[in-house]
Amino acid sequence: MPRVYNWQIGREMEYPFEAARPLRQAAAVFDINKCIACQTCTMACKTTWTSGRGQEYMFWNNVETKPWGSYPLAWDVRILQMLGPQTWQGDRYTGKTIFEAAPLGEKAIGYLPEDLDYAYPNRGEDEISDASIGQRFYLRLPHDAWFFYLPRICNHCTYPACLGSCPRTAIYKRPEDGIVLVDQERCRGYRECVKNCPYKKVFYNHVTRVAEKCVLCYPAVERGIQPRCMRNCIGKIRTFGFVNTPDKADPENPVDFLVHVRKVALPLLPQLGLEPNVYYIPPVHVGNLDFLRMLFGPGVDNAIAAYRRAMAGEDPELVGVLMLAVSTDRIVHRFRVRDGYAYGYGEDGSELVRVPLKEPVTVRQFYDSLVGAYRYNVT
Ligand code: SF4
Ligand code: SF4
Secondary structure, X not given: OOEEEEOOOOEEEEOOOOOOOOOXXXXXXXXXXXXXXXXXXXXXXXXXXXXOOOOOOOOOOEEEEEOOOOOOOXXXXXXXXXXXXXXXXXXXXXXXXXXXXXXXXXXXXXXOOOHHHHOOOOOOOOOOOOOOOOOOOOOOOOEOOOOEEEEEOOOOOOOOHHHHHOOOOOEEEOOOOOOEEEOOOOOOOOOHHHHHOOOOOEEEEOOOOEEEEOOOOHHHHOOOEOOHHHHOOOOOOEEEEEEOOHHHOOOOOHHHHHHHHOOOOEEOOHXXXXXXXXXXXXXXXXXXXXXXXXXXXXXHHHHHHHHHXXXXXXXXXXXXXXXXXXXXXXXXXXXXXXXXXXXXXXXXXXXXXEEEOOOOOOOOOOEEOOOOEEOOOOO
16 A cells, blocks of 8 residues: 555555645634534534435434444444554554554455444433542532533545545545545445445435535535535534645644644544544543543643633633634634734635624613613623
C-alpha cells in the first residue's frame, strides 16, 4: 500500500491510494459543551435528504449520549475492540490504524452491522456514566457522574475508508472541497463501504440497492451557504468552514484557529487513521479523562485547559470565534475580534456578521406603569 502523511497521528501510514489532498477541505467544529440533544440537526437532515423509501432507518446526522449511546449499536466499542491496543507516544500514534491492521486481502478492518443494530438510535439517551451514586453526593467539576451528547455526521475524511474499500471506485472525494460522495450510477451495492467505514456513516438503501451517505449539503456549500444541520443548530455549537493542514494554518480562519492555533477542537477517534474533518471541543465537566482521550486523542487536556481559560474571560479571541457559530447562514472564511465584537467575513472579504462578546442584558421594572402591568424577567 502507498504511504501517506496523517498529521492527526503525527506520522506516515498505509492507505490504499496515493495521498491526494483536495484544493481545500470542508470541515466543521462541534462544541460539545453546548449541545442540548434537541435533535434539530437530525431532523433538519432527515427531512432534507432521507425521507424516501428505503431510507427509513437512516440518520446521516445523529446525536448519541456518551458513554452508553451509539448508532448503529456499539459502533465505537466494536471497532475499537477489533483494532486492539491503541498507544500514543506524545502526539505520535504508535498503534495500528484500521488500514494497517487489515488482514491479508482486505483494505481495512471492519464489520457489517445487522439490520437490528440500527433499531436503537436513542439507546442510552441521557443515561449517566455511573448509576451507583453514593450518599452525600454533590456536584463538582469535573463530575464523578456525567454524560454528554455527541452529534455525528460523515467526517468527509482525508483518507476515507469508504472510498478506499470500494471495489467499483464508485466513491470519490471532490478536489474542490474534499466532500466525499457516492456515484450511485457506479455503485452495485456490495456494501464494502458500509463494512469499512468505522464511523458507520455510509448506509445501504434496500429499495434502490445502492449506498447512500451525507453529502454535506454540497449544493448549498457551492453557493457559500452552510449545510442544513449546521445552520439549524439550536445550541449554536457548530462552526463550519475549511481546514488547512497544520503547516498552512491561517489564524484568521475560524476552523484553523480552533483546530491548529488554540488546539481546542479535536478529531473523533484519530487512531483509526482516516484524518476525519469534523472536530470536537471536548466536554469540560467529564470526570473520566481517559474516556475522553480514547475518543479524541492526547490533545484533550490542552483543549479543556484552553476552553476553561476562555470561559474565565482570559481569551476573548476564542470566545469571539465561538460566538460566531451559527450566527449567519453564510460560510465565514475569516474572523476578527475587536472592541467587544466578533466579526465574520465572507470569501470576498465583505462583512457577513458581527456579534457582541457579551450579550446585552435588560432588566425591566417589575411594574410597567406605561401599560399598568407587572412583568417578570426571565433569564
Ligand atoms: S466518515 Fe465514513 S463515510 Fe464519511 S468519509 Fe469517512 S469513511 Fe467515508
Ligand atoms: S441542533 Fe445543535 S444543539 Fe441540537 S442536538 Fe444538534 S448539534 Fe446538538
